[in-house]
Amino acid sequence: MTQGAAIDVLGVAKRFATDPPGAPAVLGGVDLSIGANEFVALVGRSGCGKTTLLNIIAGLETASAGEVRVGGTRVTGPGGGKGVVFQQNALFPWLTAARNIAFAARNRGLDAAAAAALAAELLRLVGLDGAAAKYPCELSGGMQQRVAIARALALDPAILLMDEPFGALDEITRTEMQEELLRVWEARRKTVVFVTHSITEALLLADRIIVLAPRPGRIVLELRPGLPRPRRRSEPTLARLHEQIWDALRDDHAAARA
Amino acid sequence: MNARHALPPLALLAALLLGWEAAAAAGWLTPIRFPPPSRLATSFRELALEGFPFGAFLSTHVVATLRRVLAGYLIAVALAVPLGLLIGASPLLDRMASPVVAFGRSIATLSLLPLALVWFGTEEAPKVFLIGFGCFWVMLSNVIAAIKLVDPVLLRAARSMDTPPRDIFLRVMLPAALPRIAAGARMALGMGFVVIVGAEMIGTSIGLGALIMEARTFYRSDITMVGMACIGAIGFALTALLGLLEARLMPWRRGRQT
Numbered sequence: 001m002t003q004g005a006a007i008d009v010l011g012v013a014k015r016f017a018t019d020p021p022g023a024p025a026v027l028g029g030v031d032l033s034i035g036a037n038e039f040v041a042l043v044g045r046s047g048c049g050k051t052t053l054l055n056i057i058a059g060l061e062t063a064s065a066g067e068v069r070v071g072g073t074r075v076t077g078p079g080g081g082k083g084v085v086f087q088q089n090a091l092f093p094w095l096t097a098a099r100n101i102a103f104a105a106r107n108r109g110l111d112a113a114a115a116a117a118l119a120a121e122l123l124r125l126v127g128l129d130g131a132a133a134k135y136p137c138e139l140s141g142g143m144q145q146r147v148a149i150a151r152a153l154a155l156d157p158a159i160l161l162m163d164e165p166f167g168a169l170d171e172i173t174r175t176e177m178q179e180e181l182l183r184v185w186e187a188r189r190k191t192v193v194f195v196t197h198s199i200t201e202a203l204l205l206a207d208r209i210i211v212l213a214p215r216p217g218r219i220v221l222e223l224r225p226g227l228p229r230p231r232r233r234s235e236p237t238l239a240r241l242h243e244q245i246w247d248a249l250r251d252d253h254a255a256a257r258a
Numbered sequence: 259m260n261a262r263h264a265l266p267p268l269a270l271l272a273a274l275l276l277g278w279e280a281a282a283a284a285g286w287l288t289p290i291r292f293p294p295p296s297r298l299a300t301s302f303r304e305l306a307l308e309g310f311p312f313g314a315f316l317s318t319h320v321v322a323t324l325r326r327v328l329a330g331y332l333i334a335v336a337l338a339v340p341l342g343l344l345i346g347a348s349p350l351l352d353r354m355a356s357p358v359v360a361f362g363r364s365i366a367t368l369s370l371l372p373l374a375l376v377w378f379g380t381e382e383a384p385k386v387f388l389i390g391f392g393c394f395w396v397m398l399s400n401v402i403a404a405i406k407l408v409d410p411v412l413l414r415a416a417r418s419m420d421t422p423p424r425d426i427f428l429r430v431m432l433p434a435a436l437p438r439i440a441a442g443a444r445m446a447l448g449m450g451f452v453v454i455v456g457a458e459m460i461g462t463s464i465g466l467g468a469l470i471m472e473a474r475t476f477y478r479s480d481i482t483m484v485g486m487a488c489i490g491a492i493g494f495a496l497t498a499l500l501g502l503l504e505a506r507l508m509p510w511r512r513g514r515q516t
Contacts, residue, residue: 060414079420090415094433094510103429104419135510155419 002081004037004191005071005158007057012066014052014217026052028216029066034208039185039192041202041209045249049217050195051163057193058084058161071158083152083190085162090148091136097147098123098132104154115154122150125184142173149184159191166201178204182229199245203238204231211245213252221248293480298487301480310481311472314464320488322465326382326457327450330389335443338394342401346435347427352402359399367392367449368456380461385454392453393446400442404435437511440504444497451493466492 009032015025027049034040042050055061057068059078068075070082078084091100098119105115123129126146136144145165152160165181166174178201185192196202202209203225211221225231225241232238275295281287282294289297302316309315345351345359367388374384408431416430458467466485473481505512 058418060418078414078417082418084415084418086411086415089409090411092412092415092430092433094436094508103421107420107422107425137510151419 002156002158004189005081006036007032007034007159007191007193008069008072009033009053009057010066010069012053012056012063012068014049014056014061015064024215025064026217027056027063028218030217030219032210032219034191034193037189037191039194039205039207041194041196041206042212043196043199043202043209043245044212044217045197045214045253048212048214050212052217053212054161054163054193054195057159058082060084081155081158083155083157083160085145085148085152085160085165087164088141088144088168091144091151093136096133096135097128097139100136100147101151101154104151108155118154119150122153123147125153125187126150127180140173141169142177145169145177146180149181153184153188153190157190159193162192162194164195164197167196167198174201179230181205199242200233200238202245203241204233205229209241209245211248213249213256215256220252221245290477291479293483297480298483301478302484305481305484310469310478311463314469316484316488318464319466319469319485320492322462323454323458323467323489324492326385326465327389327447327454329382330386330391330453331393331447331450333386334390334393334446335397338397338446339401339439342398342439343405343432343435345398346402346405347431352406355402359395359402363395363399365395367453371456371460374457375460384461385457385465388457389450389453392449396449397442397446400445401435401439404438404442405431407438408434436508437504440500440508444500447496447500448493451489455489 009030011029011031012027013025013029014027019026030049030053042053044050052061056063057070057075059068059075059080059082075082091097092103095103098116101119101122102112102115105118106112110118120129120132123132126149128143128146128150131139131143131147136147139147148165166177169177182205194202194205206225208222208224210219211223212218213220221244223241223244225238227235227237278287279294279296282289282292282297287294293301304310305316307315309318345355370388370391371384374387378384378387412430412434413426416426421430454465455467455470458465459471462468463472466489470482470485473479473485
């Protein structure tokens with residue numbers, strides 16, 4: 001099993017061709033170093049460029065300036081051991097849960113039997129052994145995201161990039177999925193970059209939290225909860241950190257409007 | 259469709275026929291213009307056993323019409339599917355073709371009848387051509403749209419999983435587009451039955467369209483109506499067949515309304 005790789009974001013800026021001239025960049029030169037097997041959350045309001053940054057790391061979008069290195073190698077495109085979990089509906093609806101996972105496994109060269117075996121193993125890991133033959137439309141939103149995580153793991157990726165993977169789920173399912181993700185992550189250590197707009201979610205999950213602010217997208221705060229997992233929501237440290245993050249977001253917003 | 263589902267539409271149909279029969283019995287409808295269902299049943303038997311014009315049995319008309327519609331339809335589908343896939347997958351081709359496709363779709367097929375006679379004579383060829391022409395544009399525009407409207411998140415997911423370009427087309431875009439292509443195939447078939455009546459107006463007395471026109475000259479409104487009902491029944495049956503084929507081809511969509 002591939003271990004997590006370090007990610008280096010070096011001066012990454014992004015402007016879209018459709019942006020009017022003079023408009024602030026989506027990302028204005030972001031530097032960020034993520035250690036191997038570190039779990040990093042990117043938090044910020046809509047439009048702060050957190051998803052764009054994730055997509056650039058994934059190689060799904062290109063940076064206007066700067067570069068990203070994964071395990072020391074420059075990112076030039078998607079794939080190559082960069083697993084991505086999207087917000088929702090990214091499973092292939094025409095494939096069963098097991099076949100969705102096997103699709104990824106086949107792409108990294110496993111034969112049909114090995115891919116099927118891996119799919120069964122990963123379904124067990126995400127607690128869905130019974131759903132192998134179900135189509136995505138027969139699964140709940142939470143179950144679909146479990147399959148999506150298993151599919152990304154089937155690539156045996158060095159890094160796992162998650163774009164608001166639980167953003168479309170209800171609160172209860174979401175809490176369950178957070179615990180589930182930590183359990184899976186304990187079993188399969190990877191470098192994780194997790195985009196969310198939930199401060200609480202970031203605090204519960206991540207080793208390090210990167211707070212981004214918009215216009216231009218940039219890092220305004222970094223902090224490490226430094227608490228063992230699983231973390232309790234009622235933990236006083238988390239409440240204090242929550243305030244700190246919220247202050248950073250609010251101050252930046254007030255400054256931008258002044 | 260099980261018995262409980264079939265009951266409400268059958269009840270409505272029976273009520274309409276009964277009301278119609280009652281209106282005729284009450285003398286509100288002139289039998290020669292608006293023959294009642296009981297008269298149509300007799301006409302149906304006459305058509306089936308003696309034929310109209312005499313010796314041209316219902317089965318002969320049905321076979322002739324089916325053969326023309328299916329020939330034109332299958333040729334149109336065989337041409338439109340590969341062409342539509344090509345255009346839909348290439349933004350440049352799509353830009354080039356889109357006015358032509360909009361233009362072709364807007365031509366009322368039967369306005370080509372005089373030209374079809376000039377080009378193809380008065381035998382089977384002009385009829386098959388007209389049906390093929392009508393079906394082709396409906397099918398083509400639907401196949402193009404089907405490919406263009408493939409959810410981009412599926413393509414991003416495929417790219418993030420190192421899917422080779424050939425597989426992205428064959429194993430992602432094609433199955434993702436299939437439901438809309440199937441819907442286009444159903445619409446195109448409907449178009450075939452719209453065109454057939456006009457296409458059979460010239461140069462033949464065999465075929466349900468010809469039957470309808472021929473009956474008018476003899477003031478046989480009843481035969482016209484039986485002909486109409488037969489076209490409707492055949493269209494219904496073929497659409498149901500396509501539905502079965504779709505359920506077969508797309509098991510992940512079973513039980514879903516389209």
